[in-house]
Amino acid sequence: MNGPRVRFAPSPTGYFHVGSARSALFNWFIARQSPDGVFILRIEDTDTDRNREEWVDGIVSAMAWLGLDLDAGPFRQSANHVAHTDATQRLLDGGYLYFCDCTGDDVAARKGDNKTPGYDGFCRDRGLARGERTALRFATPRTGATVVPDLIRGDVEFQNIVIDDFVVAKSSGAVLYALANVTDDRNDAITHVIRGEEHLPNAPKQMLLWSALNAVTGVDVPLPAYAHLPLLVNEQRKKLSKRKDPVATESYRDEGYLPEAFVNYLALLGWSPRGDEEIVPRQTLINEFRLEDVSHSPAFFDVKKMRSFNGEYIRRLSLDEFLAAVAPWVRPWATNWQPTDRTVPWTKEQFDEALFTRVAPLVQERVAVLSEVPSMVAFFFLDTAPYDDADFAKTIANDPLNQALLAAAIERFASEEWNATSLHASVVELGEAMGLNLRKAQAPIRCAVTGSLVGPPLFESLEFLGRERTLTRLREALERCSA
């Protein structure tokens, strides 16, 4: 029982941020590197004004989707409030805390051009007792320095004089993040605190709190190792914002990213596996990951690259795996999970599973995300082809020669042997008779049958669609011209 004990401690205040997903992943790597490693999910929900239960569900299901399995939890930090208030009382008794009745305006007014940040310790020696508007502050040392031994960055030194007397408990009695987090980390015997770089300035405060708690409880829990991950930034090199940037992990799932691809890409933000190969199995990521190798500088979350990875992962799927993966987008009525805000172009009755199974290999190598599949195969299931008006006008409506070719095709296809090879040969001949190469000759047929100029290979598509439906569509296209 002396393996690493790590925790992922998000606050449920919104969608599951991709940066959070990466923090969770790196924590999970550390836990999974040891047979007795422990990965804990702790929901930090002490701010009752901002937390919503649905966001907790979002975190839990997103982590399950990514395959980040838990050894303990999910726990609610709010469930530990007795431990938090107990810790507060002990610190108060031990002389580490004092009451303060300053309002935010008071603090700001007194600050003036004082160069040290935050609160100036005005109430530290006023000997205030608990009152209706008294918050509890931690009396930070005024001399010396606190060194955060960061596994990624090395020692980071903070002069104690610049660490202000931060609030530990609100006047309402509610214990705040800094103390709640440290109390829980001590109780959980966390060995590695792995989190975003925005928490680096919190680290010395929490170390001070940790040591004070050790002294005041008589229980000497060793300090955890710290690792502050480089931030994920947008194109403007600013921290990824929930409001302005596409950061919701859920939305990538809805779009049809594979969890393995998502995990692989996330792992590459601030770290890289050995050698020149970037697409590597999860087990390799686990085996090779080292906090000491994580880069120090912010990383841009590049959706383009992730798309490319996802396409690669999709192409590596077996047919059965692909069919299973794409099911929520093509037959959502039969799956446990459905992407939100996506409508399928066909009805349950129109969908033909056997036909889709034959068609699937054609689209599997053509999509980067699974949500692209429906529009690519819709013409197989819809009663009439979903026409792209511009394509239709260009290749059929305004092109008499192509109309003649369609008429010839109708004649020829009526008796043609119905397979891709012979259809291919017959369109070559049809084209030659009219002085068209295959590239030109296939276009009007493709447009008439599939509705657009781009799509899966034409002759296989015709074979799968069948003679009758193909002929019907060719006729409909011609009728559409004269209408």
Add this chain to the structure above:
RNA sequence: GGUCCCAUCGUCUAGUGGCCUAGGACAAUACCCUCUCAAGGUAUAGGCACGGGUUCGAAUCCCGUUGGGACUGCCA
């Protein structure tokens, strides 16, 4: 303003004093393949922010400059 962090192709990174005329991946461009679109193949272009040191030798170590970022809440 203060504290702290950071700095290799457009982007993510390899690189831990000589293996670097700096490697890979995504994106870009060209060509090949080809029934469209993709995929695949081949090739091209593109980078050590700047200035000082240290050293026989620096992308790698030190200092400074510049630039970027995080934090600076009775949020987490």
